Amino acid sequence: MKECCYDQRKKNLEGLCILEDRVSIITGPAKGMGAATTLALAKAGSDLVLAGRDLEPIEMIAQKVRKLGRKAKILKCDVTSDLDVSAMCETALEFYGQIDILVNIAGGTGPLGATSWETTPEDFDQIIDLNLKGCFLTMRGVLPTMIAQRYGKIVNVGGTFGLRGRALRMAYSASKWGLRGITKSTALEVGPYNINVNCVCPGMVDGPRFRKVCAEQAKRKGISPKEVRSQYEAEYALRRISTDQDVANAILFLASDLSKNITGQDLAVDGGWVI
Numbered sequence: 001m002k003e004c005c006y007d008q009r010k011k012n013l014e015g016l017c018i019l020e021d022r023v024s025i026i027t028g029p030a031k032g033m034g035a036a037t038t039l040a041l042a043k044a045g046s047d048l049v050l051a052g053r054d055l056e057p058i059e060m061i062a063q064k065v066r067k068l069g070r071k072a073k074i075l076k077c078d079v080t081s082d083l084d085v086s087a088m089c090e091t092a093l094e095f096y097g098q099i100d101i102l103v104n105i106a107g108g109t110g111p112l113g114a115t116s117w118e119t120t121p122e123d124f125d126q127i128i129d130l131n132l133k134g135c136f137l138t139m140r141g142v143l144p145t146m147i148a149q150r151y152g153k154i155v156n157v158g159g160t161f162g163l164r165g166r167a168l169r170m171a172y173s174a175s176k177w178g179l180r181g182i183t184k185s186t187a188l189e190v191g192p193y194n195i196n197v198n199c200v201c202p203g204m205v206d207g208p209r210f211r212k213v214c215a216e217q218a219k220r221k222g223i224s225p226k227e228v229r230s231q232y233e234a235e236y237a238l239r240r241i242s243t244d245q246d247v248a249n250a251i252l253f254l255a256s257d258l259s260k261n262i263t264g265q266d267l268a269v270d271g272g273w274v275i
Helices: 033-043 055-067 082-096 121-149 170-193 208-221 225-234 244-255
Strands: 023-027 047-052 072-076 101-104 152-157 195-202 266-269
Touching (some): 023 082, 033 101, 208 225
Parallel strands (some): 195 266
8 A cells, every 4th residue: 555645653543544545525624523534534545525615714724635645626515506516526526537435524503592493494494404405415416426436435424413302402403313314224225336324423522612602601600611511521421522533533434444344324423422
């Protein structure tokens, strides 16, 4: 196996070059777990298609990918648009000649703090379109190529609210439960073509959004953000909040042949909240 263009002294999963000669499409590649996943796949040897609506942050992460010696093709794409997704897949195939891996990270949170009866049809439709229809469209776009190749890896990013119900997050939870259904049903359909389809389900992930939640709850409860964080940590078996890199490592595993006999599964990355 050829050497990757980065520090071989790193003795970790990325250093195994387990994605050498692969081409990966990543939606939502520029921030948080998206950025961590982009760099993880690049360090593992994959060339990339980075797709999203806001190109400026994608260009910034693409520059880091290129410094690692990997190719990065940037494509503007609204994953809820069938035309955009079809154009993205066609361009990716023309540019690289293959599509081996699809990682669906693009998504949204939906209405926060709204009961089922307070959620508007517009808010519900918006999050279902982004979190569910968007993944359906990208999978539909890449699968003909993967079937022809008789090889492919699809990793959808769900969430632990798609593994158990969550009050005041009904729309988001519904979208992630639905994504599990898409994942499992498609895995059954494409298994004979040597294609794996799995779902990574992060719990709370440390970052700006989580810290904002801690700050808001601290203000409401009259305690410090650190105390709120400790309350969250106490809910997890491992007593710690996941990081972007934790999620990226799980995605990398499922995108590689290390997981070649795993399909249709939900991998929770949550420190032991859903057990």
